[in-house]
Amino acid sequence: MTIKGNLEIQDKILGDFIVPNTxxxxxxxxxxKLYSPIxxxxxxxxxxxxxxxxxxxxxxxSFIPASQVAKILKCTRQAIHKHKKxxxxxxxxxxxxxxxxxxxxxxxLFKKTGDGRIPLIIETKKKxxxxxINDFKNQKKQSPKYQLNAGYDYPCFNLKENKSTHKSISNExxxxx
Numbered sequence: 001m002t003i004k005g006n007l008e009i010q011d012k013i014l015g016d017f018i019v020p021n022t023x024x025x026x027x028x029x030x031x032x033k034l035y036s037p038i039x040x041x042x043x044x045x046x047x048x049x050x051x052x053x054x055x056x057x058x059x060x061x062s063f064i065p066a067s068q069v070a071k072i073l074k075c076t077r078q079a080i081h082k083h084k085k086x087x088x089x090x091x092x093x094x095x096x097x098x099x100x101x102x103x104x105x106x107x108x109l110f111k112k113t114g115d116g117r118i119p120l121i122i123e124t125k126k127k128x129x130x131x132x133i134n135d136f137k138n139q140k141k142q143s144p145k146y147q148l149n150a151g152y153d154y155p156c157f158n159l160k161e162n163k164s165t166h167k168s169i170s171n172e173x174x175x176x177x
Contacts (some may be wrong), residue, residue: 001028009043014054015121019046054120055094055103063094063101072107091116 007022019042025034035043066077069091073080080086081100086093091110092103103118110116 001026007039007043009047011047013117013119013121014047014050015119017046017050019043051089051092051120052094055092058103060096060101062104063096064104064107066100066102068104069102069107073111085114086110089117090114092118092120 002023002025004023005021007019007024008016009019010016019039022039022042023036024039026032027034064072066080069080070077085091092106093100095101103116106116106118108116109118
């Protein structure tokens with residue numbers, strides 16, 4: 001059966017994302033999907049945009065230039081740029097001001113395992129947009145920014161507007177947005 005519409009992709013590195021306006025075939029018995037070359041290209045383009053978007057959210061000091069990657073991997077800069085696995089994305093990198101900058105954590109994992117594809121998304125426990133208060137307390141301990149006032153005054157974050165508000169609630173923090 002041919003399906004037209006948005007395609008939901010679940011990726012362990014990039015998380016869930018949607019490829020808009022696609023056409024693919026799906027087996028009615030097993031659910032296996034078959035993609036046309038046009039749909040595959042759309043998936044690759046959307047995947048690349050999502051990866052770049054997630055990498056650009058990382059702090060600049062978590063990236064290193066090819067010269068430092070070469071020192072870590074004990075090879076030349078030219079070898080880094082020509083390495084087939086690195087070109088195919090086994091180390092996360094971005095083009096920043098005309099130079100390739102490599103995610104340091106990804107480089108270190110590549111050195112150990114030969115595959116530096118770390119998850120770029122932060123997994124959160126979500127249950128109908130409610131976060132367990134114990135998760136919030138652990139986050140508070142890691143960052144002095146989220147100190148609680150006296151009583152049950154907890155910050156709530158509006159992710160769409162990037163604003164925080166305070167609400168008084170007992171055992172859970174509601175995420176707005």
